[in-house]
Amino acid sequence: MTINEAQSAVDTWIQEIGGGYFSHLTNMALLTEEVGELARVIARLYGEQVAKEGDLRKGLAEELADVLWVVICLANQSGIDLDQALIASLEKKRIRDARRFK
Numbered sequence: 274m275t276i277n278e279a280q281s282a283v284d285t286w287i288q289e290i291g292g293g294y295f296s297h298l299t300n301m302a303l304l305t306e307e308v309g310e311l312a313r314v315i316a317r318l319y320g321e322q323v324a325k326e327g328d329l330r331k332g333l334a335e336e337l338a339d340v341l342w343v344v345i346c347l348a349n350q351s352g353i354d355l356d357q358a359l360i361a362s363l364e365k366k367r368i369r370d371a372r373r374f375k
Contacts, residue, residue: 276355283345294350304343311336 274282287294295303314336317324331339348355 276359279341280345280349280355283342284349287346287349294346297347297350300343300347300350304340304347307336307339307343311340 294300310331311333313328314331314333316322317328318333345355347353348358
């Protein structure tokens with residue numbers, strides 16, 4: 274699945290099942306929540322914290338996908354083509370960091 278296909282699939286779900294997009298502010302709050310859940314899994318898997326029961330019921334892949342879902346929602350409702358945005362970001366980094374890590 275390409276990023277554009279993912280944006281289309283999320284939009285279709287939002288329009289047909291989800292009842293429309295939440296506001297930008299609500300989606301930003303949801304993104305923060307999802308990033309916190311991702312952080313919890315990473316802290317338990319790779320950090321010093323020991324998982325308690327239920328901490329890892331959702332795995333790393335699921336939490337990353339949840340973050341991506343909300344990012345796609347924000348992009349869709351803002352009219353942003355993430356394929357193009359990512360291409361531009363990669364090009365910016367390619368130029369800016371060409372000698373940075375040598």
